[in-house]
Amino acid sequence: MAGPLHIRTPLGRVLGRGAAKSGTEHFWRQRLTAVANVPLTIAAIAILITLLGRNQAAVAQILGSPAVAIVMLLFVASIITHMRIGMAVIIEDYVHDDSVKLTLLMANTFFAIAVGLASVYGILKLSFGL
């Protein structure tokens, strides 16, 4: 065999830029948010349970209080990031038509950002009493 073994594509060798260094970005972020999701989800469920029997004024006051609001904001940020990556994987696994796939991947990002920002808005509104 002539020359050293390599796994670079011809295009990769011509461009000579080395590894993209972003190949494991989603893999890593999915695990990072998975780890964060565990305590944050338990905290969110605990907050929810303490609020169940209360009226709207009490719910608004407790949800808007700094510690609770910050926990809920972290919870929203973490689950939204996690679910966006997860849905992208599902789409990439099952949708093989390029235009449909790209449309769904875009819709996924739009949905995640819209629901995430709406949730954040709801929490901040209670905190700052807008």
Place this chain on the structure above:
Amino acid sequence: MMADTHSLEHTALDQNAAAERPLSPHLQIYRPMLTMMMSIVHRITGFGNYFGVLLLAWWLNAAASPGAYARFQWFASSWIGRLILFGYTWSVIHHMLGGIRHLIWDTGRGFGPKEREWLAAANLIASITITIVLWLFIMLTMGVA
């Protein structure tokens, strides 16, 4: 193979399909196994949790006004609302425990034949138990809040 690798791959795949070469075994060839079912359920619960976030956004935004909160409570206390919230509770807890199982696997542990069966069974039993205990606790303490 230089410039347009992607379309070349597609052509190769199309030719394979046309030639009807034997494919590697897929789902229908296997007897259903617990670990396999749990893998599918992990994906389905993740898919469900994705849309369940709409309820979270609704609840957080409804909390600002008495009228909006009354509408949310009306939904949450209706039988269909209860059913959705009960399912969502199980789905979130099941996916969370399944995620912990995946994190254990990420460390290289828990792949043995006994361990993986045990983990899968524990995941399912724990998610159902925790969901029921949580709902019993809520209904008993809040008087069906």
